[in-house]
Amino acid sequence: MIYDDEKQHDRSLDARTNEAVKELTSLLGESRLLLDQSSFERFGVDRSPGWTARPCAIALPENTLEVQSIVQIARRHSLGIVPSGGRTGLCGGAVAAAGELVVALDRMNRVMDVDPADRSVTVQAGMITAQLQTLAAEKGWFYPVDFASSGSSQIGGNIATNAGGIRVIRYGMTRAQISGIVAVDGRGEILGLNRGLAKNNTGPDFRHLFVGSEGIFGIITEATVQLLPAPGPSKVMLFALQGFPAILRLLSEFSNSLEINAFEFLSHNALERVTARLAASSPVAPAPFYALVEFEPATEADEERAVSIFEQGLERGEIVDAVLAGSEAQARAIWRLRESISETLSPWKPWKNDISVRVGRLGAFIERASALVAEGDDELELVWYGHIGDGNIHLNILKPDRLSAEEFAERCSPVAKGFAMLLQEFGGSVSAEHGIGLLKRDYLKYSRSEAEISALRAIKGIFDPDGIMNPGKLLPGP
Ligand SMILES: Cc1cc2nc3c(=O)[nH]c(=O)nc-3n(C[C@H](O)[C@H](O)[C@H](O)COP(=O)(O)OP(=O)(O)OC[C@H]3O[C@@H](n4cnc5c(N)ncnc54)[C@H](O)[C@@H]3O)c2cc1C
CATH class of the missing domain: 3.30.70.2190 (Alpha-Beta Plaits)
Known part of the structure; x- marks a missing residue:
């Protein structure tokens, strides 16, 4: 539809949203369809700074069938959906800044199945990562994915970002631990992907498409997690x-x-x-x-x-x-x-970056990247740290006190592009583990080819033909 003017468009959008909100309220009840400003601020942003939360509502489903109904309602009314986990993300992936419906998995934290023969558990996707670690330990097993925010992040969010952390060098990323995923895609279809099987050679494994998908194909509602024997003392x-x-x-x-x-x-x-x-x-x-x-x-x-x-x-x-x-x-x-x-660096409101290059190239990369910042701006202090055993480093540029947030962002902008180009030269990745979200979508092209990006767009079109799932995230603008 072509609108005569902005206002008419806004009115029409409001009418569609209102109708969707009415249907969602009758599905979930008022206690699970939140419409107040403080809920918007709590559920509408993640841990990356600078976003203003502007969702139209927050839905709190309790099971996969409810998620399916929510997606069907949103699709009928062309309402964007932001899947929301623990909101610990650092790249704006769970931000709802344009009137989207936030679907928060906070109430989906039940254990669905424990399988001692397989040493696996199936849990709802809203389970907190640390709870999964505790659940594994209680059974005498081990869930190895761990990082500083695992007390708040959710397994669904970890899958959607393919979270890494401190033990990747030994056990791999989240992808390595996931043997099954249930998801509701943007068409409102429920997909049971791989169903916990160790062997399943029936063609390409769609489970892996959902790992790291940042919510752009659909909402992960359950996960089967392959656990490990408890490790020895370290x-x-x-x-x-x-x-x-x-x-x-x-x-x-x-x-x-x-x-x-x-x-x-x-x-x-x-x-x-x-x-x-x-x-x-x-x-x-x-x-x-x-x-x-x-x-x-x-x-x-x-x-x-x-x-x-x-x-x-x-x-x-x-x-x-x-x-x-x-x-x-x-x-x-x-x-x-x-x-x-x-946490120590957060008072300096740092410009954060999370990148990787092959381990053997890290020394040369750090030297060139440090020189890039120093050449551009000797007032900026650079702090390096990271999970270096797997080529992943976090670099933080600290905001000098005298600069406003806007001035600082302006100063960092040429550095960001310079880093991305340097990473391309080194064959590295502009996001080692935090993802792309809103923050890095313009830099995706420095790590992924045009052919890859257009294939990703086409795959999104299959799972989410109306483009309602996490609009504007991960993929660069057309
Ligand atoms: C102090 C700190 C330390 C951190 N350290 C690490 C680290 O070492 N390694 C690391 O990898 N990350 C780290 N992170 C980043 C973050 O914790 C991870 O990216 C984490 O996996 C995000 O999970 P979440 O549940 O909070 O997801 P959210 O922030 O809620 O969402 C992240 C993305 O996943 C999507 N999403 C969430 N849930 C679902 C779902 N059920 N279905 C589909 N899509 C979904 C969202 O739309 C969004 O795009 C750190 C963050 C902080 C604050």
């Missing part, structure tokens, strides 16, 4: 290192001879700021870089091997200092230094 070491090549040597020595759970990286200014905020002292001598290594020693000889890696590095002058946690409490204290970085 050891944690913190190394202070002279330069980037020393980090890469340490990584390869550990990974060639020991079972590593995590290999994390902190720059000097990251550690300095965290210790200041926590009023803690650094357990190692100062150095340009630090690596936190968690490994699982099978025998005493493994622990001796870790110590000898340290001694040899010290002799070569690559390692400045190291500490091996002697107790659970010490190990937790070391981990706390790494896990508190994001």
